[in-house]
Amino acid sequence: MDKASVNAKAAREEGKHNLPFAFRQYSPEQLKEALRKMYLIRRFEEGAEESYTRGFIHGTMHLSIGQEASAVGISLPLTDDDMITSTHRGHGHCIAKGADVSRMFAEFFGKETGYCHGRGGSMHIADVSKGNLGANGIVGGGIPIAVGAALSMKKQKTGRVVISWFGDGANNEGAFHEALNMASVWKLPVIFVCENNGYGMSTSTKRATAVPNIADRAAAYAMPGIVVDGNNLSEVAEASHEAVERARRGEGPTLIECKTYRHRGHSKSDRNRYRTKEEIEDWINNRDPIRLFEEQMQEYGVINAAGIEAVRADVEREIEAAIEFAKTSPSPDIASLTRDVYTDLP
Amino acid sequence: MDTTIRELSYAQAIQEAMAIAMERDERVFLMGEDIGVYGGAFQVTGDLVHRFGEDRVMDTPISELGGAGVAVGAAVTGMRPIFEFQFSDFAALAMEQIVNQAAKMRYMLGGAVSVPLVMRFPAGSGTGAAAQHSQSIEAWLGHVPGLKVVQPATPHDAKGLLLAALEDPDPVMIFEHKLLYKMKGPVPEGYYTTPIGKAEIRREGKDVTIVATAIMVHKALEAAETLASEGIDAEVIDLRTIRPMDRETVIASVKKTSRLICVYEGVKTLGVGAEVSAMIAESDAFDFLDAPIIRLGGAETPIPYNPELEKAAVPQVPDILKSARDLVNGVR
Structure with a gap:
């Protein structure tokens, strides 16, 4: 190798060193898949919102539009065998962990073909086959369960890790504190991921939480507490990667706080009296996680405009077909009302 | 084995x-x-x-x-x-x-x-x-x-x-x-299981059914011995499981004895005895009843510290005796 070649290679290596984590760590195919999943979440949420407005979905739901980078970024280092517990704002976590959006829509439509056969709906969406132990209607309810799953994984020596998703509101629940303490005492393979979107329903974190960062609370439980820009997929993935590696090495839990924002209200009852129009528009126009990731991908030559368009069109078709599947699926038989309250005994 | x-x-x-x-x-x-x-x-x-x-x-x-x-x-x-x-x-x-x-x-x-x-x-x-x-x-x-x-x-x-x-x-x-x-x-010794959802008849009798839970089973059995000496033959059922409840055993017993007392330590109102009583009232055993059902449950109070008050807060053997005598003698 001549001197010029050596220099060029060194320059490339140096350039690579300066690339954001995700662009060093993952192949272009993996990055395109991450973008596809972010779109899929966005379009799923929009499809659910539209279906709700048109009367296909009853009850309520909590949309995660604006939080796609945390869902997908945290999930990037995971395998299908790793597990998650999720939250009432859990559609994105479910999709990021590999769920089929057809069965998700079917569940939201209350159909027998849904993941929970129409028993759970939006707030209990789960895909156990992909390690998703379920969304949860109780704020903080899934956190101790994730710790229990991690205890299980450690006892069974599986090498699997568990992600415990929760929002900023949950960090003031007793369950959060009890669970983090036990996970640290027992050095369990669990990663606590707080999606801090600034508001627990209407109450801002400033008014509800005594510390400036929720990750600061990790210090009380002797675990690393990491704050990341939750709208920057690469930053999120980097924190997740390190926490997952640490957990797999048996060194115990990490608390990651993804600072993010929900573009929509808390739920369908939200009249939005606690956030200014300017604040919402600033996040939508200037800090959208999908646009940010698209720009990075184009900047580093992973995808071009036509490629982005192709991904979008592909997702559009998938969502359309999924909604059609949900619409045409059968409702549960009324006679099956009490099925699965208990496990059938032989 | x-x-x-x-x-x-x-x-x-x-x-x-x-x-x-x-x-x-x-x-x-x-x-x-x-x-x-x-x-x-x-x-x-x-x-x-x-x-x-x-x-x-x-x-x-x-x-x-x-x-x-x-x-x-x-x-x-x-x-x-x-x-x-x-x-x-x-x-x-x-x-x-x-x-x-x-x-x-x-x-x-x-x-x-x-x-x-x-x-x-x-x-x-x-x-x-x-x-x-x-x-x-x-x-x-x-x-x-x-x-x-x-x-x-x-x-x-x-x-x-x-x-x-x-x-x-x-x-x-x-x-x-x-x-x-x-x-x-x-x-x-060794491994065996006791079925969940199945009550056990601890003492067979023909005059009155006493459905009891936990420690009340022993109080009911003690009462039944005294009642036997008085010529009252009590059947004592240990409910064992409260969910799912063994309807068959309780209903069959009440059909036989025509009288029912429920004894449980939990607070009387909206307790286990309410469910047992309602179960009988809704069943064909209702037609066999010769007297009202009696529930003996915990008093409508937190459990007190003083030992005499504490005893008074939950059913005791004399309460069971009195209830059984009242039912059999037609006082109730």
């Missing part, structure tokens, strides 16, 4: 069941407060930590809510945890995980998971521990679809129901009356 039968205390029987379970199945482990070297507040786990190690006899921090949730998470991912509450009253701290999570998880997820969780609750009054350490809250949990709730009254059943609970794919709540821990009784 080993059929050697020894006398063991109720607490020893539970400990033996847990040891057998851990020997048979490596997925079984124990969690609770001070259950390790301390041996548990009532010495039920005793020296098990020395036999099975700290990984299988796990002391938890004083975190009932979190601990219960950890047990739920472990159960749903392939383990068979037995979670001990130090006192059943402390379940109030963990109701979220028991009621909203463990009981509903299978249903909410459309049958995708089972929650094979066993929880043990030292329950009841009589120890002078006053209002926050003496309650009988089994009816709270008996009201929750998705849970099974048992109340063993004998050392034999304490062992058999615990081993049955571990075979059960769903969450089983075991209420153990604290005054029974030292009671001795015949217990077979």
Whole structure:
């Protein structure tokens, strides 16, 4: 190798060193898949919102539009065998962990073909086959369960890790504190991921939480507490990667706080009296996680405009077909009302 | 099959069941407060930590809510945890995980998971521990679809129901009356199970049915001996499971005796006796009744500290005697 070649290679290596984590760590195919999943979440949420407005979905739901980078970024280092517990704002976590959006829509439509056969709906969406132990209607309810799953994984020596998703509101629940303490005492393979979107329903974190960062609370439980820009997929993935590696090495839990924002209200009852129009528009126009990731991908030559368009069109078709599947699926038989309250005994 | 039968205390029987379970199945482990070297507040786990190690006899921090949730998470991912509450009253701290999570998880997820969780609750009054350490809250949990709730009254059943609970794919709540821990009784060696959902007729009789739970079974049996000397032949049913309740055994008995007394330590109103009474009122046994049903339950008060007040707060043998005589003599 001549001197010029050596220099060029060194320059490339140096350039690579300066690339954001995700662009060093993952192949272009993996990055395109991450973008596809972010779109899929966005379009799923929009499809659910539209279906709700048109009367296909009853009850309520909590949309995660604006939080796609945390869902997908945290999930990037995971395998299908790793597990998650999720939250009432859990559609994105479910999709990021590999769920089929057809069965998700079917569940939201209350159909027998849904993941929970129409028993759970939006707030209990789960895909156990992909390690998703379920969304949860109780704020903080899934956190101790994730710790229990991690205890299980450690006892069974599986090498699997568990992600415990929760929002900023949950960090003031007793369950959060009890669970983090036990996970640290027992050095369990669990990663606590707080999606801090600034508001627990209407109450801002400033008014509800005594510390400036929720990750600061990790210090009380002797675990690393990491704050990341939750709208920057690469930053999120980097924190997740390190926490997952640490957990797999048996060194115990990490608390990651993804600072993010929900573009929509808390739920369908939200009249939005606690956030200014300017604040919402600033996040939508200037800090959208999908646009940010698209720009990075184009900047580093992973995808071009036509490629982005192709991904979008592909997702559009998938969502359309999924909604059609949900619409045409059968409702549960009324006679099956009490099925699965208990496990059938032989 | 080993059929050697020894006398063991109720607490020893539970400990033996847990040891057998851990020997048979490596997925079984124990969690609770001070259950390790301390041996548990009532010495039920005793020296098990020395036999099975700290990984299988796990002391938890004083975190009932979190601990219960950890047990739920472990159960749903392939383990068979037995979670001990130090006192059943402390379940109030963990109701979220028991009621909203463990009981509903299978249903909410459309049958995708089972929650094979066993929880043990030292329950009841009589120890002078006053209002926050003496309650009988089994009816709270008996009201929750998705849970099974048992109340063993004998050392034999304490062992058999615990081993049955571990075979059960769903969450089983075991209420153990604290005054029974030292009671001795015949217990077979080795592995056996006592069926969940099946009551046991402890004494056959033809004049009045006494349906009792937990320690009240023994008070009912004591009363039945006195009644027998007076010519009143009482049938005593140990309900054993309050959810799912054994309708057949109770209904058949009431059809035979035409009289019913329910005796339970939990607060009378909206308690186990209300359910048993309503079950009879709704069944064809109603037509067989010769007298009103009598419920003897806990007084409408927190459990007091003073020993005489404490005794007065729950049904006693003289209450059962009076009720039985009144029914048979047509006073009621």
